[in-house]
Amino acid sequence: MATIAMSFLRYLTILVFSSITALGLALDCAMSAEVGPAKPEFTLSAQRDADGTLRLTWSITPGNYLYREQIAISGAGGPIAAALPEGQTKDDPNFGPTEVYHRDVVATIGAADLAGAATLTVRFQGCSERGICYPPRIATVDLASLAVTHGATPGGRSGSAITSWNPNTAVAASEPKVAFGLSGNMLAVAMAFFGFGLLLAFTPCVLPMVPILVGLLSRSSGRLSAGRGFALSSTYVLAMAVAYGTLGVAAAWSGQNLQMVLQAPAAIGAMAAVFVALALASFGLFDLRLPSALTDALSSGPGRRSGAFAGAAALGFTSALIVGPCVTPPLAAALLYVAQTGDLFRGAFALFFLGLGMGLPLVAVGTFGTRVLPRSGIWLLMANRLFGVVFLAIAVVLLGRVVPAAVTMALWAALLIGAAVFTGAFDPLTSSDGSGPRLRKTAGLLAALYGAALLIGAAGGADDPLRPLALVGRTEPFGGTAMPATTIRSLPELDAALNAAPGDTRPVLLAFSADWCSACKTMEREVFAEPTVREGLRSVRLVLADVTRTEEATSALMRHFEVIGPPTLVFVDPRDRREIAALRSVGEISVDAFRRLLDRAAT
Numbered sequence: 155m156a157t158i159a160m161s162f163l164r165y166l167t168i169l170v171f172s173s174i175t176a177l178g179l180a181l182d183c184a185m186s187a188e189v190g191p192a193k194p195e196f197t198l199s200a201q202r203d204a205d206g207t208l209r210l211t212w213s214i215t216p217g218n219y220l221y222r223e224q225i226a227i228s229g230a231g232g233p234i235a236a237a238l239p240e241g242q243t244k245d246d247p248n249f250g251p252t253e254v255y256h257r258d259v260v261a262t263i264g265a266a267d268l269a270g271a272a273t274l275t276v277r278f279q280g281c282s283e284r285g286i287c288y289p290p291r292i293a294t295v296d297l298a299s300l301a302v303t304h305g306a307t308p309g310g311r312s313g314s315a316i317t318s319w320n321p322n323t324a325v326a327a328s329e330p331k332v333a334f335g336l337s338g339n340m341l342a343v344a345m346a347f348f349g350f351g352l353l354l355a356f357t358p359c360v361l362p363m364v365p366i367l368v369g370l371l372s373r374s375s376g377r378l379s380a381g382r383g384f385a386l387s388s389t390y391v392l393a394m395a396v397a398y399g400t401l402g403v404a405a406a407w408s409g410q411n412l413q414m415v416l417q418a419p420a421a422i423g424a425m426a427a428v429f430v431a432l433a434l435a436s437f438g439l440f441d442l443r444l445p446s447a448l449t450d451a452l453s454s455g456p457g458r459r460s461g462a463f464a465g466a467a468a469l470g471f472t473s474a475l476i477v478g479p480c481v482t483p484p485l486a487a488a489l490l491y492v493a494q495t496g497d498l499f500r501g502a503f504a505l506f507f508l509g510l511g512m513g514l515p516l517v518a519v520g521t522f523g524t525r526v527l528p529r530s531g532i533w534l535l536m537a538n539r540l541f542g543v544v545f546l547a548i549a550v551v552l553l554g555r556v557v558p559a560a561v562t563m564a565l566w567a568a569l570l571i572g573a574a575v576f577t578g579a580f581d582p583l584t585s586s587d588g589s590g591p592r593l594r595k596t597a598g599l600l601a602a603l604y605g606a607a608l609l610i611g612a613a614g615g616a617d618d619p620l621r622p623l624a625l626v627g628r629t630e631p632f633g634g635t636a637m638p639a640t641t642i643r644s645l646p647e648l649d650a651a652l653n654a655a656p657g658d659t660r661p662v663l664l665a666f667s668a669d670w671c672s673a674c675k676t677m678e679r680e681v682f683a684e685p686t687v688r689e690g691l692r693s694v695r696l697v698l699a700d701v702t703r704t705e706e707a708t709s710a711l712m713r714h715f716e717v718i719g720p721p722t723l724v725f726v727d728p729r730d731r732r733e734i735a736a737l738r739s740v741g742e743i744s745v746d747a748f749r750r751l752l753d754r755a756a757t
């Protein structure tokens with residue numbers, strides 16, 4: 155026990171030091187990238203010439219640009235024309251080819267156009283070259299003193315169709331308390347996000363990691379004591395927390411949710427291959443070994459244990475990023491806070507403790523679950539086979555995010571039928587066989603029957619493994635809502651969808667979803683398919699934002715609405731195209747809660 159404790163403490167020290175070093179380097183790199191400059195990116199000043207001409211000058215911080223067409227000036231009597239120089243043509247990811255200014259720019263207004271005006275209202279907007287768009291700004295110019303008062307505006311953009319959309323100006327309204335918690339002292343932030351993590355511990359964010367951890371423990375060499383289980387599970391959870399801290403740094407550095415980026419087919423396929431290899435090793439087809447050079451270095455007792463800890467850390471880190479992609483209000487609030495304020499340390503710190511809270515039940519499983527895991531003999535062999543099936547099931551879940559539904563159902567069918575064969579479902583029983591073989595045969599036959607139903611369903615067009623014999627495939631997005639819905643993947647497509655029905659004044663429900671999002675599929679099946687929800691959806695215009703692929707168009711769409719990831723529901727008033735911020739929903743939502751949102755949107 156003492157040897158295990160010393161080995162764990164030694165490895166934990168190395169892991170913590172390397173994690174802090176890696177995060178520190180990432181923070182330094184991200185800070186140097188100046189994603190969110192501390193000083194104002196656009197500063198407006200006013201001067202008047204001797205002939206009464208007014209000059210409005212925008213000072214633009216390097217690394218940012220100002221939209222020419224978004225400069226709008228008005229007085230008491232309405233819009234006022236201003237002379238602006240030509241800008242540079244930029245293929246902007248949000249609005250297509252448009253004129254922008256990268257350096258200081260001056261607008262001039264003749265004295266005659268200012269007659270009778272005491273103040274001017276100036277609206278403008280720009281973006282960062284790093285891909286982050288700032289909310290529209292409004293400034294008031296006092297024509298007597300030429301004093302300029304700056305401020306942010308929730309008001310709409312004017313001009314072309316797309317520019318009528320309003321970005322948000324703060325962290326989404328569905329998690330204001332979470333965002334407020336980030337501004338407290340560091341101890342309060344740690345306690346708050348640790349608590350948020352505990353609340354999320356029994357959600358789909360964490361549950362897929364339980365069989366992974368238990369499978370890891372079952373393959374641990376040597377006697378698996380409670381102390382060793384605690385050491386391995388703590389290493390797994392610490393690496394998972396570091397992964398969440400990394401999310402904050404990545405969000406500020408790139409403006410994207412790293413978990414979403416890692417849902418690319420290549421990343422999903424690689425992780426699925428890892429679990430297939432773990433399954434085959436559990437079946438005894440081969441042994442997973444480190445390269446010989448590392449094997450020699452770890453040949454001593456403590457070294458061998460350190461190798462197990464390294465495997466736990468690697469699996470914990472990758473599982474947090476790829477296996478359980480989750481968007482929850484605390485995670486969304488922290489990532490938006492980091493991206494908007496540039497406070498990388500506070501955001502990464504909060505997400506680290508969020509990961510620790512989420513992982514606390516896993517430590518309990520690893521510590522006390524060792525008492526029920528078999529130590530040797532036939533039961534250990536059977537447990538390894540069982541976890542091999544579990545690893546294959548995880549691989550199927552991962553592949554289900556990137557392959558067609560029919561292929562996913564066929565994979566489930568193959569897994570279940572194969573498991574039935576190897577449990578002896580089709581082997582004959584004798585009169586001397588006891589209850590154990592009979593129970594195994596019963597379980598195997600049930601698995602074979604369900605696998606056959608999945609094969610029939612896949613051939614007939616069904617796409618839900620939980621309803622394999624629902625042969626009529628889904629004809630409407632979001633679980634057969636029988637509601638007119640348009641699928642969009644970019645801002646221009648969204649604008650075209652809304653301009654197609656200009657007289658429709660119903661609120662717009664913009665639902666962000668993705669094929670790889672398990673929570674989205676659950677909502678499609680259990681929320682949007684409910685008859686009461688379908689009735690409530692008649693009071694809104696349903697627009698589905700498909701962000702399955704991480705492309706520039708989908709990234710721009712998400713940045714525009716400050717969406718961290720799916721599932722996210724955004725309600726928009728079509729009359730002024732402003733978001734109804736109080737109605738935003740992040741993460742899974744129940745039928746009752748969704749009905750209440752629809753009722754509030756309709757009033």
